[in-house]
Amino acid sequence: xxxxxxxxxxxxxxxxxxxERARAAGxxxxxxxxxxxxxIVDAVGAALRGREAIAxxxxxxxxxxxRGHPGSxxxxxxxxxxxxxxxxxxxxxxxxxxxxxxxxxxTVAHPVGVVGAAVPATHPVxxxxxxxxxxxxxxxxxxxxxxxxxxxxxxxxxERIRRALDxxxxxxDAVATLPAPASKPQTDSLFERxxxxxxxxxxxxxxxxxxxxxxxxxxxADGLVAVADxxxxxxxxxxxxxxxxxxDFGAHPAADAAVAIPTAAVxxxxxxxxxxxxxxxxxxxRGRLRDLLDAGGDPPDRIVGNSPRWFAAxxxxxxxxxxxxxxxxxxxxxxxxxxxxxPGIPAVAVHDREGFGACLRLAAELGGPHAAAVHTTRHGxxxxxxxxxxxxxxVVNQPGTEAVGTRRNGYRFAPILGGGTADGxxxxxxxxxxxxxETTTVSVTAASDRDPRxxxxxxxxxxx
Numbered sequence: 001x002x003x004x005x006x007x008x009x010x011x012x013x014x015x016x017x018x019x020e021r022a023r024a025a026g027x028x029x030x031x032x033x034x035x036x037x038x039x040i041v042d043a044v045g046a047a048l049r050g051r052e053a054i055a056x057x058x059x060x061x062x063x064x065x066x067r068g069h070p071g072s073x074x075x076x077x078x079x080x081x082x083x084x085x086x087x088x089x090x091x092x093x094x095x096x097x098x099x100x101x102x103x104x105x106x107t108v109a110h111p112v113g114v115v116g117a118a119v120p121a122t123h124p125v126x127x128x129x130x131x132x133x134x135x136x137x138x139x140x141x142x143x144x145x146x147x148x149x150x151x152x153x154x155x156x157x158x159e160r161i162r163r164a165l166d167x168x169x170x171x172x173d174a175v176a177t178l179p180a181p182a183s184k185p186q187t188d189s190l191f192e193r194x195x196x197x198x199x200x201x202x203x204x205x206x207x208x209x210x211x212x213x214x215x216x217x218x219x220x221a222d223g224l225v226a227v228a229d230x231x232x233x234x235x236x237x238x239x240x241x242x243x244x245x246x247x248d249f250g251a252h253p254a255a256d257a258a259v260a261i262p263t264a265a266v267x268x269x270x271x272x273x274x275x276x277x278x279x280x281x282x283x284x285x286r287g288r289l290r291d292l293l294d295a296g297g298d299p300p301d302r303i304v305g306n307s308p309r310w311f312a313a314x315x316x317x318x319x320x321x322x323x324x325x326x327x328x329x330x331x332x333x334x335x336x337x338x339x340x341x342x343p344g345i346p347a348v349a350v351h352d353r354e355g356f357g358a359c360l361r362l363a364a365e366l367g368g369p370h371a372a373a374v375h376t377t378r379h380g381x382x383x384x385x386x387x388x389x390x391x392x393x394x395v396v397n398q399p400g401t402e403a404v405g406t407r408r409n410g411y412r413f414a415p416i417l418g419g420g421t422a423d424g425x426x427x428x429x430x431x432x433x434x435x436x437x438e439t440t441t442v443s444v445t446a447a448s449d450r451d452p453r454x455x456x457x458x459x460x461x462x463x464x
């Protein structure tokens with residue numbers, strides 16, 4: 001199937017050649033055993049995880065893309081590398097990954113082949129580093145297609161990985177990038193040639209990954225909606241939501257983009273958010289933000305990950321807003337209002353409804369299926385939230401950003417979150433190294449046959 005008609009013949013040939021080099025390198029990786037694979041993963045992790053390396057990569061990403069907070073980016077990169085390296089080391093992805101001696105069953109892992117991954121501008125370090133580690137842990141090759149505004153940063157990450165592979169005696173072509181700049185037709189062409197697609201970011205990129213015909217883990221994970229019940233202390237909910245809304249200037253796949261709380265507690269929550277550095281927009285200011293969102297496209301790439309000061313200047317807000325950590329919208333023109341949920345920017349929408357059930361219904365309408373947050377002291381309401389929202393991951397009494405995984409909540413780090421069929425994705429939950437392998441289950445006869453008419457399959461007759 002050749003969808004990339006807008007891509008020139010020379011470009012298609014170059015993409016095909018890049019994928020074939022990666023496939024040849026992947027074939028060599030597939031010959032490695034578990035110990036050799038672990039050494040490769042460790043070598044790549046060591047090349048990326050040093051303090052100086054992290055600082056350089058984070059600064060490169062913030063400088064090139066102009067998105068996110070440099071300090072938060074360094075923390076995010078460090079957390080992501082620690083988490084993805086730990087997951088890559090601990091996941092069973094090579095050789096016999098499961099055995100049931102009593103049933104005579106054995107499960108053996110093998111690579112999927114070549115992974116094609118899109119790299120969004122909001123995560124120019126985390127996605128290429130983490131997904132490459134996950135691919136290599138499964139003995140796969142990977143070809144990356146970076147956003148045009150993240151090419152240089154992605155190249156720096158890939159160059160470090162390729163040097164580490166070479167030093168470890170592994171083929172450097174196992175990790176590669178498309179020729180820059182990677183256009184959408186080029187990315188489409190890549191998606192059609194590889195064996196597994198991984199993509200998050202813009203709706204156009206995710207849709208391309210989901211329609212390309214290649215098995216995929218593609219999900220548009222832009223922010224989440226949090227729900228609080230009447231028993232949750234608003235003074236405790238406010239700092240969690242504020243952290244989730246402001247981390248890396250909101251450029252996070254699980255940033256708190258909106259929160260729904262019972263009407264009786266909404267004023268206290270808004271006051272708490274103001275205490276955490278929020279600025280409440282008045283009607284005229286909400287109108288200007290609405291216009292800015294409408295003018296930015298879908299998604300509004302121009303505004304994603306910008307600082308509160310940038311927004312204050314763009315919206316002509318008073319000096320107090322320029323000193324704020326984020327903005328708050330608390331009145332709306334219906335649920336279709338662009339302000340109803342504010343992913344990707346340092347902002348949060350605050351909704352009030354009569355009762356927890358009504359808050360859940362709103363969250364189901366506004367939020368994506370990849371992740372959600374609930375603030376409550378009742379276990380029953382946690383279960384209700386899980387059943388009603390059906391998110392890939394649900395965090396309880398935590399900032400939404402914790403859904404990607406931290407040492408505190410037990411989730412394995414995930415560079416991409418998916419909501420399964422509701423998300424149009426084959427990924428439900430967080431991407432892990434085991435999503436980039438396939439397995440063969442072997443059944444071995446556990447007892448010898450006594451009847452000479454029976455073959456080695458136990459109870460199956462030989463036939464005439």
